[in-house]
Amino acid sequence: MSNADTGNTARAIRVVIVDDHAIFRSGLKADLDPAIVVAGEAGTVEEAIAVIAAVRPDVVLLDVHLPGGLGGGGREVIAGSVPLLGTTRFLALSVSDAAEDVVSVIRAGARGYVTKTISGAEISDAVRRVAGGDAVFSPRLAGFVLDAFGTAPADIADDELDRLSARELEVMRLIARGYSYKEVAKELFISIKTVETHVSAVLRKLQLSSRHELTRWAAERRLL
């Protein structure tokens, strides 16, 4: 880090990359924005928990499938870092298409889920968003959410956990269709901030809902 950046270090986002493939880690490191500092790397569950506790990063880029631990992968890393959840946010990365992988890691506490084929710019954007406290939904995750919660809107107030409001459904649909947050905002004539609020609300429902499909996924994987 050069001297010119020192003014920026407070603003720089510190991340830890957790993935068992060194090639993927180095590739991701090269792809990330200069404003994002890789503070540590880990390849197994135990290493990850230790590194995260020592480094206390802003964001952890977490592979869903990891060796070590009790076989729980990324979910176990989040469970092992519970005391840090207030300051450290987790962004799940995976090649897996399986709904239970995605949902399990989100329900464990990850703030977002992106696939590994994502571009460098997109992942940097996702890291910034997660660091800012927002949720990051890939089209696929939005599809899972729509599948799990159903596509019929809730009639009653927003605080019901098992249904999505009409607005949240609209946002999820647009994300599933490949819209960026900006495009969603434009399409629905709302601000980006409002889109982020809706997505965060969906994330909360996804994490807390006892909806049948979600609990079934969880039960099948013995997550409860």
Add this chain to the structure above:
Amino acid sequence: MTTTVSRPPLVRGGDRVIAGVCAGLAGHLGWPVQMVRIGMVVAALAGGAGVAFYAWLWIMVPTADESARRNARRPASPIAPAVSAPFAGPYPGDHPDRAPVDYAGPRDLPPLSPGSDFAADSSEQNLPATDAAPQGPAAAAPQSWPSRVRSMPYGKEILLGSGLLLAAGILIARMLGLDVPLGTLIPVAAILGGAAIAWMQLDETRRAGLVDKTKADQAGGWARLAAGLALVVAGVLVMVSGSGSWEQTWLALLASVAVLGGVALVLLPWGLKFWRDLEAERSGRVRATERAEIAAHLHDSVLQTLALIQRRAGNEHDVVRLARAQERELRGWLYRDPGKEAGQLSEGIKAAAAEVEDALGQAVEVVSVGDCAMTERHEALVQAAREAMLNAARHGGSAVSVYLEVTDGAAEVFVKDRGAGFDPDALPVDRLGVRESIIGRMNRHGGTAAIISNPDGTEVRLRLPLAAGPSATTGAADNGEVRL
């Protein structure tokens, strides 16, 4: 293949009288089946040499199925041939104003997986035995007699008739004064018949054990075993009792049952242990088979693709195409949902996306919510979606997002790209790709299509109501819901 230059392997064929040995031999040697059979019978009369030879072949020569399974080789990678040939695709002119397409019929996309040809080829090579017998000169003859007997409506009756004729012949011979030792002949025949039934049953169970067995097969097997046993026991009994009184016979029977019981008591633990070992070995073999299957799949798909990627490392387009195709194939294999029945709409959309990916080397991400069975109208939706994907992949420049949502009321497909966009109103009138293949097709099937384009990208929205009667069809087409 009329000569025996490349000799088919020696396997027992399906065309069988007893165990298919003669048919297999004939197929292998290229001789007529009848000749082999007659030769075998003549040899059997010559001091039983034929019987011994037959039995030996029966035990040693595998059936066609077994042999095929043993030699079963995996088909070549479904991916490798698809991509290894340099792409000389059907879209030479990558130009918006390309030749009008036949929008009603399926597009002239390359076959989804040329690998299937390979699979067919190799399986043909792997199963020569089933065709081997008819491949010899004997195949020219219409059919060999035993199979004709079986296929004839009264085959069993004719066999029964010949048996009765034989019996009648023996009786006549006795009447004519010839001394036919009927007292020993009948029991011997019964023993031989019972033994034959039991042995044929062994042969069948051996095959049934390799294929997955069904309850019905097992029941039939038990019945045969019981029939064979009953015949043999009756035969022995008659032979033994021929010399003494019934009391003596009963006594002997009791004694032999007691001896058999004692032997069983001694051998039971040993037998049980043997059986358990056999079961353990079998389950171990099942696991090993599963492992081998996974290994074979990875070898044929992933390793082949990796090798291809290394060879074509210089060509980025090819590498991306290979990687995408392999990823798709592996995902399909890993995450396929066995509970989900085939022929669903989401499968159709995914298959169309895969074709576009293969053809243009552009990633097409499909997200689907809900699903329904594919109907003829959905076929039109898939075709229109494919046309939209083709356009998006060709002009969009980056990943294409496809979203399918099936609700109670309608099936909707959204195809989005991030290309420079175009003005739908400024489309040339002759551009049938969009006007006919997408909008016209949707309208004809009672759906709607809209194209929204701006400098950030283009989205094609297709909507097909699920239960559209004829009235809905005309209504939707006429009220001009199309935005273009």
